Amino acid sequence: MAKILIVYYSRKGENYWNGGLKNISKGNTERVAEFIQKAVGGDLFEVETVKPYSESYMTCIEEAKAELRAKARPEIKAFPENFDDYDTIFVGYPNWWGTMPMCMFTLLEKYDFSDKTVIPFCTNEGSGMGGSERDLKKLCVGATVKQGLAIHGAESAESESKVAAWAKKSV
Numbered sequence: 001m002a003k004i005l006i007v008y009y010s011r012k013g014e015n016y017w018n019g020g021l022k023n024i025s026k027g028n029t030e031r032v033a034e035f036i037q038k039a040v041g042g043d044l045f046e047v048e049t050v051k052p053y054s055e056s057y058m059t060c061i062e063e064a065k066a067e068l069r070a071k072a073r074p075e076i077k078a079f080p081e082n083f084d085d086y087d088t089i090f091v092g093y094p095n096w097w098g099t100m101p102m103c104m105f106t107l108l109e110k111y112d113f114s115d116k117t118v119i120p121f122c123t124n125e126g127s128g129m130g131g132s133e134r135d136l137k138k139l140c141v142g143a144t145v146k147q148g149l150a151i152h153g154a155e156s157a158e159s160e161s162k163v164a165a166w167a168k169k170s171v
């Protein structure tokens, strides 16, 4: 049976929510990651940056834009252990400026993806997966990248059945 890793970045705090701002105590992508684990099992790993992004949405927007422009690789607190043991890797993130937060680039660049299957998932407020799948394919050299799932962030708490059906079909 495939050994599954679900690795994700998700930000708590003030976020864009159906056209307004809302403070959330659990990130949208984290919710989806947990639904995947419930559906197909596997190990969960949350990516955390050494320097946290601002809890203020407007400040975070600017931080993220600056990192994207600079092609930054923000330091992360830890990397998943025994990465080589996993053959199926769900990679989850919020859509930030049309792609993944740059800390996901820090993570994904570190590994050899030969013979691994990568399954992306993304939460967003309208832009779907953006260009993230193209960026993932560049970063995960050697991987088979399967069709990703985009979930509207504000509906993430109600997305369990959709997420479970997609996750089961993907592994």
Ligand SMILES: Cc1cc2nc3c(=O)[nH]c(=O)nc-3n(C[C@H](O)[C@H](O)[C@H](O)COP(=O)(O)O)c2cc1C
Pocket (backbone or CB within 6 Å): 009, 010, 011, 012, 015, 016, 017, 026, 027, 028, 029, 030, 057, 060, 061, 062, 064, 065, 093, 094, 095, 096, 097, 098, 099, 123, 124, 125, 126, 127, 128, 152, 153, 154
């Ligand atoms: C810095 C930043 C940039 C964002 N850029 C986009 C975007 O380009 N397109 C979009 O649809 N949503 C964008 N959003 C909204 C998030 O993708 C959405 O709220 C997501 O569900 C947040 O997930 P999280 O709670 O797991 O961090 C952005 C949010 C932030 C904080």
